[in-house]
Amino acid sequence: MNMDVISKNKRRVAIVLFILYLIVLCYFLFFSESMGRTYSERSYHYNLMPLKEIKRFLKYWRILGIGAVAINLVGNIAAFMPFGAFLPLFWGRCRKLWRTALYGFEFSLFVETLQLISKVGSFDVDDMILNTIGAIAGFFACRALIRRKQERERKEEEHTGTT
Numbered sequence: 632m633n634m635d636v637i638s639k640n641k642r643r644v645a646i647v648l649f650i651l652y653l654i655v656l657c658y659f660l661f662f663s664e665s666m667g668r669t670y671s672e673r674s675y676h677y678n679l680m681p682l683k684e685i686k687r688f689l690k691y692w693r694i695l696g697i698g699a700v701a702i703n704l705v706g707n708i709a710a711f712m713p714f715g716a717f718l719p720l721f722w723g724r725c726r727k728l729w730r731t732a733l734y735g736f737e738f739s740l741f742v743e744t745l746q747l748i749s750k751v752g753s754f755d756v757d758d759m760i761l762n763t764i765g766a767i768a769g770f771f772a773c774r775a776l777i778r779r780k781q782e783r784e785r786k787e788e789e790h791t792g793t794t
Contacts, residue, residue: 641720642720642721645717645720645721646721648713648717649713649717649718649721652713652714652717656710659710660742660746660751660752661745661746661749661751661752674750675747675750675754676747676750676752676753676754677747677753677754677755678753678754678755678756678757679754679756680756681756681757681760682757682760683757684703684755684757684758685704685757685760685761688700688703688704689704704761707758707761707762707765708761708762708764708765708768709765710762710765711735711738711739711761711762711763711764711765711766711769712765712766712768712769712772713769714734714735714738714765714766714769715731715732715735715765715766715767715768715769715770715771715772715773716769716770716772716773717769717773718731718734718735718766718770719731719770719773719774720773728767728770728771731766731767731769731770732763732766732767732770734766735762735763735765735766735767736759736762736763736766738762738766739758739759739762739763739766740759742762743755743756743758743759
């Protein structure tokens with residue numbers, strides 16, 4: 632991914648937006664009452680079997696409701712797309728897909744572990760899978776936007792150069 636297109640000022644903006652994204656994400660993951668994140672005397676909840684919860688949501692979507700399915704499956708992917716999009720913009724090490732995917736997975740593992748320890752939410756390996764997919768999707772979306780911008784700039788240079 633050619634990041635030369637991005638100026639230092641745009642990188643600074645990306646860092647600020649990334650920090651704001653992390654704050655909002657942490658709010659929804661740990662404090663949002665609408666997401667059922669209030670403290671109560673809860674026991675530890677966890678799922679260590681890959682694809683168990685994903686299959687359950689897909690199998691019982693009519694009973695659970697499309698909203699619950701969308702929040703769980705699509706929401707976990709969408710929540711980590713900014714992670715995968717912003718990271719390569721300001722951190723050179725993440726300009727390779729595998730690093731962004733690895734850091735997305737590691738951050739998801741960190742979040743899931745905090746949810747388990749704090750008994751807010753649950754530790755779910757399926758969430759880590761979906762979050763990592765989200766980081767990868769964000770990486771590709773960012774790369775596509777940068778390529779589109781580079782192509783537009785190249786066409787503008789060709790147009791102004793021949794006039």
